[in-house]
Amino acid sequence: MSAAAEIVFDRVSKRYPGREEHALHGLSLAIPAGTFCVLVGPSGGGKTTALRLVNRLIDFDEGDIRIDGRSVRDLPPVELRRGIGYVIQQVGLFPHMTVGDNVATVPRLLGWQKARVRTRVAELLELVGLDPGDAGRYPAQLSGGQRQRVGLARALAADPPLLLMDEPFGALDPITRARLQQELRRLHREVAKTVVFVTHDVDEAITMGDRIAILREGGTLAQYDTPDAILAHPADAFVEEFIGEDRALRRLALHRVGDVALEPHGGGASRDGLPLVSASSTVRNAVSLMLQTGADRVAVGRDDGSPAGVLTLEHATELLRP
Amino acid sequence: MTAAGPVIPEFGKGSACVTGDHVFCWDWVRDHWDDTLQPSLVDHVELTLIAVAVGFAIAFALALLAHRVPGVGQPVGVAAALIYTIPSLAIFQILVPFFGLSTTTVEIPLVGYSLVMLYPNILAGLQAATPEVLEAARAMGLERRQVLLRVELPLAVPAIVGGLRLAVVSTVSIATIAAFLGEQGLGYPIFQALKQPTPFKTEIYAAGALVVALALACDLVLVAARRLLVPWARAGS
Numbered sequence: 001m002s003a004a005a006e007i008v009f010d011r012v013s014k015r016y017p018g019r020e021e022h023a024l025h026g027l028s029l030a031i032p033a034g035t036f037c038v039l040v041g042p043s044g045g046g047k048t049t050a051l052r053l054v055n056r057l058i059d060f061d062e063g064d065i066r067i068d069g070r071s072v073r074d075l076p077p078v079e080l081r082r083g084i085g086y087v088i089q090q091v092g093l094f095p096h097m098t099v100g101d102n103v104a105t106v107p108r109l110l111g112w113q114k115a116r117v118r119t120r121v122a123e124l125l126e127l128v129g130l131d132p133g134d135a136g137r138y139p140a141q142l143s144g145g146q147r148q149r150v151g152l153a154r155a156l157a158a159d160p161p162l163l164l165m166d167e168p169f170g171a172l173d174p175i176t177r178a179r180l181q182q183e184l185r186r187l188h189r190e191v192a193k194t195v196v197f198v199t200h201d202v203d204e205a206i207t208m209g210d211r212i213a214i215l216r217e218g219g220t221l222a223q224y225d226t227p228d229a230i231l232a233h234p235a236d237a238f239v240e241e242f243i244g245e246d247r248a249l250r251r252l253a254l255h256r257v258g259d260v261a262l263e264p265h266g267g268g269a270s271r272d273g274l275p276l277v278s279a280s281s282t283v284r285n286a287v288s289l290m291l292q293t294g295a296d297r298v299a300v301g302r303d304d305g306s307p308a309g310v311l312t313l314e315h316a317t318e319l320l321r322p
Numbered sequence: 323m324t325a326a327g328p329v330i331p332e333f334g335k336g337s338a339c340v341t342g343d344h345v346f347c348w349d350w351v352r353d354h355w356d357d358t359l360q361p362s363l364v365d366h367v368e369l370t371l372i373a374v375a376v377g378f379a380i381a382f383a384l385a386l387l388a389h390r391v392p393g394v395g396q397p398v399g400v401a402a403a404l405i406y407t408i409p410s411l412a413i414f415q416i417l418v419p420f421f422g423l424s425t426t427t428v429e430i431p432l433v434g435y436s437l438v439m440l441y442p443n444i445l446a447g448l449q450a451a452t453p454e455v456l457e458a459a460r461a462m463g464l465e466r467r468q469v470l471l472r473v474e475l476p477l478a479v480p481a482i483v484g485g486l487r488l489a490v491v492s493t494v495s496i497a498t499i500a501a502f503l504g505e506q507g508l509g510y511p512i513f514q515a516l517k518q519p520t521p522f523k524t525e526i527y528a529a530g531a532l533v534v535a536l537a538l539a540c541d542l543v544l545v546a547a548r549r550l551l552v553p554w555a556r557a558g559s
Contacts, residue, residue, distance in 0.1 A: 055461055082463035092458030096476045096554045106462050138554045154462075 004034040004194040005068045005161035007054065012063035014049055014219070023049040024219035026063070031211070033068075033161075036188050036195045038209035040202060042242070046219030047198040051164050054196065055084045067162060082106055085155030085163040085193075089170045091147045093139040099125070099150050100135030106158040124153040127190075129183060145176040152184070156191070165197045169204070181207055202243055206231070206250055214239055228254055232322060248320050252284035255319055257300050262309025265299070274299040279308050287316050340524070347524045358511050358525075363532055366507040369497045370540075372429055374489050377436030381485075384437075385444035389474075399442060406438045410499055418503070428500040435496060436489040443485025447478030480555055483548040487541055494537040508533050 009029040015022050024046040031037045039047040053060045054067075056077045065072045072080055093102050100121050107117045122132045128149040139147055148168060155163060169177040185208065188195060199205055205212050206227045214222040214230070216238055223235040231251040234240040244250065258279030275293045277286045279302050286298050290313060300308040339347035351359065388395035413431040421427040451459075451474050459469045501509030508529045515525035549556070 057457070057461060078463045078465055080463075081461055084461075086458070086461035088454060088457065088461075090452075090454035092452070092454035092456075094455060094459075094473060096473075096479075096552075098554075105464075109463060109468075140554065151458075 003161055004192055006033040007031045007068075007162060007194060007196065008066045009050065010064045010066065012050070012053060012060050012065060014046070014053060014058070014060045022046075022219050024053070024060070027215075027219065027221055028063075029213055029221065029224060031194060031196065033194055034192050036185075036197065036208060036210045038197045038199060038205040038212045039215060040199055040205040040212055041215035041222070042217060043200065044217045044219075045215035047200075047215055048166055049219065050215070051166055051196060051198050054162075054164055055081045055086060082109055082158065083160050083162075085157075085160045087148075087151050087155045087163070087165040087168045089167040091139075091151040093147055093150055093154070095139050097138075098135060099130070099137050099139070099142070102139070102150055103135075103153045103157050105154060110158055120157065121153075124156060127156070127187065128153045143176075144172055145180060148172065148180060152187075156193075161193060163193050163195045165195060167199055168197075170199070170201075177204075184208070203250070206254065214242060232320075249284050249287070251320060252287060252316055253282045255283040257281050257283055257286050257311055258302075258308065260311060260315050260319070262300055262311055262315070263297075264309055265307050274310065276301050277311070278303065283311070283316055283319060286311050287313070343520060343523060345523055346527055350524045351528050354525075359508075359528060359532060362508045362511050362529065363536065365510075366494070366497055366533070366536065369425075369428065369432065369500055369507050370490065370493045370536075373432035373493045373497070374436045374440075374486070376429070377433045377489060377493075378440055378486070380433070381437045381440035381444055384441055385448060388445055389448040395445060399445075402438045402441050405434045410435075410496060411502065414499075414503060423503045425506070428497075428503055428506060432493055432497060432500075436493050439489040439492065440482075440485045443481050443488070444478065447481030447485075448474050450474075450477045450481060479551050480548065483544055483551070487544045490540045490544065491537045494533060494540060498533060508536075 008031070009027045012024055012027045013022055014024040021044075027046070027050060029037075039050055041047055049058065052058045054065055054072060056072055067084075094105075097105075103121045103124055104117045107120055112120070121135055125132050125135060130146065130149050130153070134142075134146070139150070142150065151168070155165075169180050172180065181204065197208055199208075209227055211225065212227055212230055213224045216222045222242075223230055223239045228251060230239065231243060231247045231254075234243060234247070240247075256279070257277055260283065275289050275295055275298045277289055277298050277300055279300050286300075289298055290296060297310050297312040300311050302308045337347065337349050340350050384398050388398055408431075410431045413434075414427060417427045417430055421430075455473060455477075456469065459473050464472065497507050498509030498512065500506040501513045504510075511525050511529040515522040515529075
């Protein structure tokens with residue numbers, strides 16, 4: 001498993017020919033190796049531009065982008081791109097190639113031996129939750145979710161230290177999207193790569209990101225921090241509006257009930273008639289259940305069914321305290 | 323029993339069917355397969371193959387150029403369409419002073435027509451790759467040439483085969499007029515039969531049927547080739 005790469009935007013500006021406004025204006029951003037960084041913001045904020053500058057699908061006008069200290073301009077674009085995974089919303093699978101051949105694209109460009117490519121393809125299909133038997137199918141035979149899984153496997157094929165993702169789940173139905181988000185988080189823990197992920201969806205940014213960079217119109221950085229810090233202390237009115245007035249609830253969604261220091265149970269095995277939530281559920285969901293049932297506390301049960309304790313409304317308030 | 327001798331059937335010496343010029347005489351076809359029909363068929367296949375092969379080479383080069391260089395596509399397309407409006411007999415008239423009653427004179431318009439049918443299809447094929455597919459290819463580090471060879475060309479195959487089917491079938495049909503200029507193709511026995519005091523029906527029908535059969539056979543071969551070359555197009559649904 002190759003190491004993750006640190007990536008630094010250093011006062012990067014880009015203006016498209018014939019446009020008055022900058023697409024990106026003086027963006028400085030340091031993404032530590034192994035971080036899942038989400039670029040989020042309204043359209044016109046330059047998120048996609050920032051992403052495409054990294055693998056030089058477009059070129060910046062000013063500043064520099066460095067991967068592990070090395071400018072992206074130091075390498076021929078073709079070589080640079082073979083070392084960076086890239087996933088887009090429309091996936092862009094090659095319709096004339098089987099799933100296996102799609103995934104094998106970059107390893108073959110890099111001249112890997114046949115046997116190594118075959119092993120790697122099987123390994124990747126399993127990693128992204130596909131059946132190795134799917135290797136012989138064509139993209140037209142897959143569902144949207146399956147195609148995006150193949151797109152992800154293809155991007156990871158040569159084990160790049162950096163993965164760029166441009167609204168990869170934007171075209172999927174909510175259920176498939178939630179499942180893939182969850183799996184991508186799991187995958188990120190397993191493969192430890194730096195991920196730069198573009199979305200316009202605040203919820204997705206909060207769910208996915210270790211860090212979030214919020215860009216505003218004109219391509220300037222509004223705030224760059226952890227989801228919790230942004231929700232707790234939005235830098236300005238723009239960020240506050242962008243993340244929504246229910247940011248307290250969004251913050252609660254970042255915490256699992258099981259991670260809170262719960263009160264012990266009242267006594268015995270009984271739950272005293274309290275509503276029950278699972279320890280793996282979010283505090284936001286627990287509070288929602290309190291509002292729904294009119295209770296100010298809920299019983300928490302572990303996955304095996306044993307009682308874990310009681311979560312109260314004060315617990316939630318405590319979590320929101322600065 | 324093969325009757326060697328002149329290609330024109332000798333009415334007095336044929337069977338009752340032939341001398342009576344009935345609608346269709348199998349015995350004439352049997353007797354004259356070797357000396358008339360088969361050589362004309364082989365000749366016809368040759369005329370067609372050369373026309374389509376040369377037309378394909380030129381059309382492919384032009385389509386590649388139009389695909390790579392913006393602004394070339396339209397003028398070439400218009401020029402090609404203009405060629406198509408010129409009647410082939412008129413082209414023969416223009417070319418005979420230069421090339422005589424030769425195969426070259428016949429092939430030039432045939433090549434022109436097949437080119438006209440192939441060019442737009444090849445160009446459309448080269449443009450069949452969607453922007454997302456091209457972006458993905460570029461982002462994975464494929465060079466321009468690799469994008470063409472591994473992505474654009476394979477995706478162009480269905481449209482190219484479609485163009486070839488059109489070009490082959492119409493060239494097989496148009497090639498019959500080569501007989502205006504000499505003993506070429508399946509048009510020749512037809513013209514010979516028409517020159518008789520009373521046109522000899524069997525020869526016209528037999529040669530005509532061979533033209534149709536040849537066109538159908540070529541089309542079938544191309545359909546089969548498409549199935550082999552484009553397994554992914556059947557994978558949908």
